[in-house]
Amino acid sequence: MAVTLAVSCVAATVPMSAQTADYRAPRGPDGNPDLNGLWQALNSAHWDVEPHGAGPSVVRDLGALSAVPAGLGVVVDDVIPYTADALVQRDENRANRLRRDPAIKCYLPGVPRGMYMPFPVQILQSQQHIMILHEFAGAVRTVYMDDHVPAPADSWMGWSNGHWEGETLVIDTTGFNGMTWFDRSGNFHSEALHVVERLTRRSPETLSYEVTIEDPNVFTRPWTMQMPLYRRVEENAQLLEFRCVEFVEDLIYGHLRKQPQE
Amino acid sequence: MLGRTLVTFGRTVVLAAAVAGVPGVAAGQSTGAAQDYTAPRTPDGQPDLQGFWSNQTYTSLERPDGVTAAYYTPEEVAARVSGAAMRESSQTVPGTIPDVHYDFTQFGLDRSQSPRAENLRTSLIVDPSDGKIPPVNAEGQRRAAERADAQERLGGRWDSAESNQLDDRCIMMVPAGPPMMNSGYNSNYHIVQAPGYVMILAEMIHDARVVPLDDRDAPAAGLSQWVGLSRGHWEGETLVVESSNFNAKNPFRGSSERMTVTERFTRVADDRIDYRFTVNDPGTWDQPWTAEMPMQRSRGPLFEFACHEGNYGLYNTLVGARLEEQQAAEAAEQVRGR
């Protein structure tokens, strides 16, 4: 599928190599393609999912280490199809991102942002549930593989119902609270967000990750992102703790600290 | 339309549970004794621990003072539990501190409204045989005093976010462990197994512990975590999980960074896992100690417990505390001004 897209679009996104069409993943013990493992994106989508040049840091004292690296973009057709009003909102978000980006406050990153943050993600696959676990903020996604029900309530990571289509795990997620962003550049959505992800093994060490975004409150049409995810192949690779709440308490609550009495 | 169906539903749930005997408890083993049960297998051949489980209990960690028997009779347990259930669902006294809280019963958050494994023990601790945590040794007492001093230097509880309790700060809660202890409500877990791994997800605060089942070495000493680092292996029907490398910022019962925890999970019935943990910390106790805390089959889902994200309470409390101080200071100014 990824190969077809690459051929038919005039896109600046990097097409993935043709190995996808020939590779057939081993089966897991449940008889389905085996997606188990630790995976991580290696791109600058977490900075900005659209094509972008390098740029300065919003935190002067971190200099080059917090400056924005360039990216060819992961959005198929390059540009997110915002409505006119939503584009204004996005640009306001971007101009105020140091104050507004929810991930700065260690809030759960949402979908799909959690999949391409610079932290590993672990997929644990059983027949009834596929777990997607994020090192960032210890975020957890439960993908229900049977007994599909609608989202009982709204959440940061949404409510995910999954099924197999041949070699591809298709995850349909709704029930978002509308409070997450897609990246550090202010790209956003509302609580009407509907995400469909397609994960396909494309080689022993890579996954093809394709995600379609739909949100009639914000976008004029559905749009798609596409990227490879790379297996963390180190022996004993594992998710470690990134319990970031304590790292942001002074940021969020510091102004409410009791001041010494005169 | 709004209330009627729900209230009827609510009554039905409560009455049905009461009619069945001790509310919320399913019949099961009160000890970990083996019987004619073998757990089904996961597709990769592990004993199947998967599903939703509750470790809610009325049994205290330590044997209550004045109790010498190791086990209650079923009648004693029934009386204790129904008495507790009555107290939980009854109304608090208006104008008292306990009344300044939503009523748990309406939200299904009473302990009596949760599935619980049958347990006739008078304490979760099974070793030492007196059901008590061993005495804290000299090093442990010194550390406890140092921690108390450090806490006092942080100031009053409402002075800052950092001077609050870990649960109010939404950093972590007791069900995460290890060892995993019950919380007052939402004391639920989701276990999922994949080849080479067992994941134990605690509902609060969406704490997923992924236990690798390979022969990996104990982690490097320089890496410590709130929940330590866990690795496991199967001994027959029992999953054995060893954990170490605790950062001791949420010290279990006053323990040190040297604490190691061994947990044993055995599925003993379709609806019950016997959970047993041993705590070993020469920096605090001169002997290891062991507790058993059975897990009862519960139901899902474990809806996202995004705690920090919705933590208006901490924010509001700090605002309220600063406001009260300001008002007190202004009142004192006025008095001085007279």
Add this chain to the structure above:
Amino acid sequence: MRAVTCATVAIGVLLMGTSASTHHAFSAEFDVAKPLELTGTLVKWEMINPHSWFHIDIEDDAGAVVTWRIEGGSPNELIRNGVTKNTLTIGSELTIEGYYAKDGSAKGVGRNFLVAGGERLFLGGSAPPVAPAAPE
């Protein structure tokens, strides 16, 4: 007397939801000396953790409508009982018995949530009957 460490206090708070420590947190946010009883229409039930929030439109004496935010319990057990974001009817009448926030804002904690007819919301039906006392 054992020195009270952070861990001991933390465990005490959650072992039994009625411990003094838990209520002390709430009684630092809400005023035990200022009980409230408000009736209004439900605008929204934020089904979030660690505590859910009911948004209620209440008309004041001058006829102006103010949206109050009232703190309730975690929705997680209710969700296991089949409650969803569609269960409560927006616009339905709710009476809240509780306490005002200390900061004077349009905020409170709801002790009891009463629907039209006076019944308590969700699982707040009558207390379970007492089991027979243990024989001596």
